[in-house]
Ligand SMILES: O=C(O)CCC(=O)C(=O)O
């Protein structure tokens with residue numbers, strides 16, 4: 001299995017992209033509408049935020065979970081032995097955000113959501129009838145005006161000398177949501193698990209957008225689109241002294257949306273967050 005970048009404006013982009021999601025759980029896009037400069041500016045400005053102690057003024061609140069999660073509050077992936085080596089900020093347009101970052105972050109959030117709607121239209125159009133007949137409404141309309149779509153800005157600090165052996169930046173996991181839209185990070189490390197169980201590097205050229213399917217799309221498509229396991233490994237050599245910033249947008253359906261006969265988006269999310277021990 002190989003992951004190659006698909007030209008967003010190229011012929012058969014939708015078909016190739018959805019085929020990649022089906023085969024690998026991942027799709028990589030180039031020449032897409034999200035500006036590299038905007039992503040670069042966000043990385044720089046959020047890096048400054050993580051470098052300052054100002055971040056502690058934005059500690060996340062329960063139960064809404066918007067705001068800053070410090071390294072000692074970071075999640076432990078389901079089944080993992082150690083906590084991930086990361087800190088992060090959960091941004092929602094209705095939630096906490098440092099004032100100087102509000103405009104640029106909202107701008108990105110809206111643009112990435114628009115791209116996501118197009119991608120969900122592609123997924124729907126390329127789903128075989130036997131699969132799409134189970135969608136209870138167009139996939140793109142499931143996320144429309146959703147207050148649950150989450151932009152997570154992640155900072156993986158340089159590795160410490162006394163790092164716990166076995167702990168990694170993000171242990172193997174699956175995402176809970178429909179699709180995740182992730183600009184290539186400023187450092188490599190993201191890997192996807194193939195159907196035969198090997199780990200494969202996800203192309204990380206700056207400017208690429210990486211999309212993966214989450215558990216909710218797996219549920220809504222009755223397993224046709226697999227939610228793929230992925231992780232972020234630790235850097236070696238000179239990379240160990242570098243921070244890594246990444247910015248996944250987790251597309252969540254509105255809570256009342258029926259995903260399947262068994263679940264609404266709300267009941268599914270509650271079940272998964274309870275399993276993770278964060279509710
Ligand atoms: O940092 C990355 O590249 C991926 C992060 C991720 O998979 C997650 O936060 O769910």
Ligand SMILES: [Fe+2]
Pocket residue numbers: 173174175230
């Ligand atoms: Fe993930």
